[in-house]
Amino acid sequence: MPRVGLMVTCLNDTLFPDTGKAVVTLLRRLGVDVGFPAAQTCCGQPMVNTGYFDEATPLVRNHLDAFAGYDAVIAPSGSCAGSVRHQHGLVAERSGDPGLVRAVADAPPVYELSEYLIDVLGTVDVGAYFPHRVTYHPTCHSLRMLGVGDRPTRLLTAVRGLTLLDLPGATECCGFGGTFAVKNAETSIAMGNDKARHVRETGAEVLVAGDNSCLMHVGGLLSRQRSGLRVMHLAEVLAQTEPVISDAGRAADRRSVGSAGVSA
Amino acid sequence: MSGTFLGTPAFPTAARTALGDSQLRRNLAHATGTIRTKRAGVVGEVDEWEQLRLAGAAIKERVLRHLPDYLEQLERSLTAAGATVHWARDAAEANAIVVGIAQRHGTDEVVKVKSMATQEIELNEALEAAGIHAWETDLAELIVQLGDDLPSHILVPAIHRNRAEIREIFLREMGRAGKAAPEDLTDEPKQLAAAARAHLREKFLRAKVAVSGANFAVAETGTLTVVESEGNGRMCLTLPEVLVSVVGIEKVLPTFEDLDVMLQLLPRSSTGERMNPYTSTWTGVTPGDGPQEVHVVLLDNGRTDVLADPTGRQALRCIRCSACLNVCPVYERTGGHAYGSVYPGPIGAILTPQLRGVGSDPQTDSLPYASSLCGACFEVCPVRIDIPEVLVHLRGEVVDAHKKASRLPSVQDVAMKAASWTLSSAARTERAARAAGFGGKLAARVARRDPGGRTVLGAVPGPAGAWSDSRDVPVPAEESFRSWWERTDGGRSRTSDSDSDGGRS
Ligand code: SF4
Numbered sequence: 057m058p059r060v061g062l063m064v065t066c067l068n069d070t071l072f073p074d075t076g077k078a079v080v081t082l083l084r085r086l087g088v089d090v091g092f093p094a095a096q097t098c099c100g101q102p103m104v105n106t107g108y109f110d111e112a113t114p115l116v117r118n119h120l121d122a123f124a125g126y127d128a129v130i131a132p133s134g135s136c137a138g139s140v141r142h143q144h145g146l147v148a149e150r151s152g153d154p155g156l157v158r159a160v161a162d163a164p165p166v167y168e169l170s171e172y173l174i175d176v177l178g179t180v181d182v183g184a185y186f187p188h189r190v191t192y193h194p195t196c197h198s199l200r201m202l203g204v205g206d207r208p209t210r211l212l213t214a215v216r217g218l219t220l221l222d223l224p225g226a227t228e229c230c231g232f233g234g235t236f237a238v239k240n241a242e243t244s245i246a247m248g249n250d251k252a253r254h255v256r257e258t259g260a261e262v263l264v265a266g267d268n269s270c271l272m273h274v275g276g277l278l279s280r281q282r283s284g285l286r287v288m289h290l291a292e293v294l295a296q297t298e299p300v301i302s303d304a305g306r307a308a309d310r311r312s313v314g315s316a317g318v319s320a
Numbered sequence: 321m322s323g324t325f326l327g328t329p330a331f332p333t334a335a336r337t338a339l340g341d342s343q344l345r346r347n348l349a350h351a352t353g354t355i356r357t358k359r360a361g362v363v364g365e366v367d368e369w370e371q372l373r374l375a376g377a378a379i380k381e382r383v384l385r386h387l388p389d390y391l392e393q394l395e396r397s398l399t400a401a402g403a404t405v406h407w408a409r410d411a412a413e414a415n416a417i418v419v420g421i422a423q424r425h426g427t428d429e430v431v432k433v434k435s436m437a438t439q440e441i442e443l444n445e446a447l448e449a450a451g452i453h454a455w456e457t458d459l460a461e462l463i464v465q466l467g468d469d470l471p472s473h474i475l476v477p478a479i480h481r482n483r484a485e486i487r488e489i490f491l492r493e494m495g496r497a498g499k500a501a502p503e504d505l506t507d508e509p510k511q512l513a514a515a516a517r518a519h520l521r522e523k524f525l526r527a528k529v530a531v532s533g534a535n536f537a538v539a540e541t542g543t544l545t546v547v548e549s550e551g552n553g554r555m556c557l558t559l560p561e562v563l564v565s566v567v568g569i570e571k572v573l574p575t576f577e578d579l580d581v582m583l584q585l586l587p588r589s590s591t592g593e594r595m596n597p598y599t600s601t602w603t604g605v606t607p608g609d610g611p612q613e614v615h616v617v618l619l620d621n622g623r624t625d626v627l628a629d630p631t632g633r634q635a636l637r638c639i640r641c642s643a644c645l646n647v648c649p650v651y652e653r654t655g656g657h658a659y660g661s662v663y664p665g666p667i668g669a670i671l672t673p674q675l676r677g678v679g680s681d682p683q684t685d686s687l688p689y690a691s692s693l694c695g696a697c698f699e700v701c702p703v704r705i706d707i708p709e710v711l712v713h714l715r716g717e718v719v720d721a722h723k724k725a726s727r728l729p730s731v732q733d734v735a736m737k738a739a740s741w742t743l744s745s746a747a748r749t750e751r752a753a754r755a756a757g758f759g760g761k762l763a764a765r766v767a768r769r770d771p772g773g774r775t776v777l778g779a780v781p782g783p784a785g786a787w788s789d790s791r792d793v794p795v796p797a798e799e800s801f802r803s804w805w806e807r808t809d810g811g812r813s814r815t816s817d818s819d820s821d822g823g824r825s
Pocket of ligand 1: 589639640642643644645667700701703704
């Protein structure tokens, strides 16, 4: 049995832990023994993309240490998987440490979730059930840095009950871009608003993507517009199964408790 | 054109003007959208497009690796064919050479075929200062010049103008610069083109000296090439007695076969055409045919500095097709002027800082950050320039230059250092996450739940304001994933019944 390490990503760890839990649920359901190396933190992408290579170097080292001994790494993020695959080498080279360059080359392969499900497990139907109208935004790093292609939409198409709606201008960037969203906030928002408009045009109930960072940006706009649309990570959709009656009752209970103290 | 890009504010500020101009945004979205679709269509027809791209990149890489050799070969071929070769280290030298040639021929005007290199060195301004008028003959370039405007696109310098604006410029300005536009001019493209043609014809027939750039220069034969769509270039290249071409040193190609590859890549990528309407090639002087005095100015102007950077040098492969501009979501919304350079868009964001050098001017230093790193530019670039890679690399150069230059670290330096320190240890990260979770608990009291069940905050004051002015802010989860994993043994021990079902129900 290969040892698979979950790279939950720092954003998911602190802001979207449900995505991490969904990955665990999903992989267990598919018979994968997934571990969570507690030493992991952040892959260093925010530093690299802002130009702080020196500051990224200890993070790359930490990542390598944390996942040493695993056969594969899975990340529910095209962006972070892309960063490990394409930027760790750059950081290592720039650090001038040949040992680090070698360590990066020898590191276990990192997969974005949809890549792992389809390429490694050979599974398209993960046994999910999600009776909703969904549209999918292929985030730039999944699409271009990793080249995940149509894997996510193939997975979604196989979900029972799910209606997948075409997103106009799907391949266009949502405008998040890490620190771009702050450094060039106005341009970022202009891009995000166009994306949000296209999402609303589809008539979907749920916007799905493989990166919570982009969803946080577009979802933040949709939420401010009180659009009524939900955003969900691909893993969270794939983890859904047909409710068993008793569970459904409990879930309904929890929902009412969960929203109790919140001013909607 | 009298304006220059000097004094353009840093990108985010300059972009604001364009973002607020809804007409401009409509013009740009329409124009880039049209070219984008056309390009995708004709590129899709070529089965071996990827091979062609690889071939294009490989040719250019070979040139860059042996640049001095090919340039010397080019000089020999050109000289043997009767041309005079000049070397210019920078803009001042290049301008002095061209001005000198014009003055020797006692002329007070030159006609020009659109050329990025001469825009880069601001040749028109230098000629003007010497009392010599430079007439742009490319239609879009003419619109920019008459409108006393700045170019905003590599291929379509007046992309930011619509037909009605162009008509107005023609009616108002043509008479002052030569043959006036007919009074009953409408904004029909045909009529606008006819007015330009009549206006320019007069100038072509009168000019003694012409100035051009070159898309490619074949070292083997000393052949220069200009590709264009309107035929104005051909008029400039054949009618005047004297022809001066200002050519960036990276434009050299080893052989004619290499030109073959480039002439397949360029028109498809730039105008979305299978072949461009006019391809002119000329080799030195042909007695009794065309210009009888031919000069070639080989321009460095920062290019050898770019060449010295192993990551950044790929920018010199650029064949100025503008495909990267047309797919760039940032360019589409901000337009070209925001980049403060004759090279706008993704290629401008990497070429300009390299040509100018980073670390001294905030406007230049803002350019590598004028991208969301979406990668659409790399995907379309016919010579496979990895623009996102160079952008990130240049961000590193900007940061390093600033760290070196100032003894006091910036707010950003401190933040990144602190984040690096925290995040390079899981223990420290966990403590920070707990604090965030605590903050999350506090924040949750004033938050609302969005329809997806995520807890969000509305507009908040302070540094998060740049985000929260238009976007709701997610509140840190009360329990981080790592603490959940620890507490529940990765969901295996059911200490709480809400923990093991993965996503929300
Ligand atoms: S960088 Fe590539 S796509 Fe952009 S103008 Fe140059 S050759 Fe064309």
